[in-house]
Amino acid sequence: MTASHGPVGPHTTPGRKVLVTGAGGQVGLDLLQALRARGDQVFASDLAPPSGDAGLGLPWSSLDVTRATQVDALFAELRPDVVYHLAAILSATGERDPLRTYAVNQDGTLHVLEAARKFGVRQVIFTSTIAVFGPGLPPLVGDDVPLRPTTMYGVTKVAGELLGEYYSRRHGLDFRGVRFPGLLSAVLPGGGTSDYAPLMYYESLRTGGYEAFCRPDSQIPLMYMPDALRALVELSLAPRERLGRCIYNIAAFSPTAQEIADEVARVVPGARITFKPDPARQAILDSWPRALDDTCARRDWDWRPAWDLARMSDDLTPKLAALAARAGE
Ligand code: AKB
Secondary structure (H helix, E strand, O other), rough: OOOOOOOOOOOOOOOOOEEEEOOOHHHHHHHHHHHHHHOOOEEEEEOOOHHHHOOOOOOOOOOOOOOHHHHHHHHHHHHHEEEEEEOOOOOOHHHHHHHHHHHHHHHHHHHHHHHHHHHHOEEEEEEEEHHHEEEOOOOEEEOOOOOOOOOOOHHHHHHHHHHHHHHHHHHEEEEEEEEEEEEEEEOOOOOOOHHHHHHHHHHHHHHHHHOOOOOOEEEHHHHHHHHHHHHHHHHHOOOOHOOOOHHHHHHHHOOOOHHHHHHHHHOOOOEEEEEOOOOOHHHHHHHHOOEEOOOOHHHOOOOOOOHHHHHHHHHHHHHHHHHHHHHHO
16 A cells, blocks of 8 residues: 655654664663663663663653543553554463453554544564465565454454555554564563564573474574564654565565574574474464565565574574573563
8 A cells, every 4th residue: 555644754763762662672672772862862661670780771650551531541641752652562471361452452552543643753673474364375575465463463453454544645654664573682472472482492491491382393483583673763763755565574584494493503602402393372372473575665665684593693692592591680
């Protein structure tokens, strides 16, 4: 689709006032630092602010996105230029409590978009996911294949994409987003089906091995967090007139679970990785793309991944080793 957007703002200048929802999660904590480093005035929000140093010394607000009055009050108080809307419950946790997942992901996104409209937010950046896709996919999955998700997480992310596009068309909101692959970083993930990938590294470092909940031939798109953060910033700063759509596939690498296990054995010598597929999570993995086609992102805003599996392993392993050591103290 062709997106229509709101008034042009100073997207390429630093010093934007940026609010991040769901800031205490795997993406949020790293994104806060990336935004601060580029000179944005950053405000964080989540259900509860993290304790101690984890809050990075930034202003934090308690925000339950399922409460429209809370969302309105925070937007009215802060009047952000840009909102990164990350607050969501992921796929595996989502299947344990689908109604709560609907409330957080679906109602929460509606509340954020509505507050953005009411309080003059210039741009909303949305984090979508490979979970918007469902069974019967081609080997390389483009942006516009039919979206038939099997999880409540996927259903609500499809709806979030469509709601944002509606606000873009109807209200001129500058709504943009990426479909993230499974992400790996030095912050442990919370409740995703792609978690087997980072856990292979982390548990091998912490305990010497890991029993993965998937088959060795499972294959989904994955990405290292620095690429994911750069995508969120670069998409936000891209000239609007170049964007032919609101939501973009982005891709980096697509190893099988066995290939990740082999890679972990290279960087964590002696790691014992075994496979014991969990039927529910395996079915979710089997319904997701094996590889994403990100041609549109490459064409419209010059997206390119910088990290492959081997480079990521070399960079990530010492960071996860430090995390595992702290966990053992
Ligand atoms: C999940 O596994 O639910 C997430 C995702 C792929 O969006 N990491």
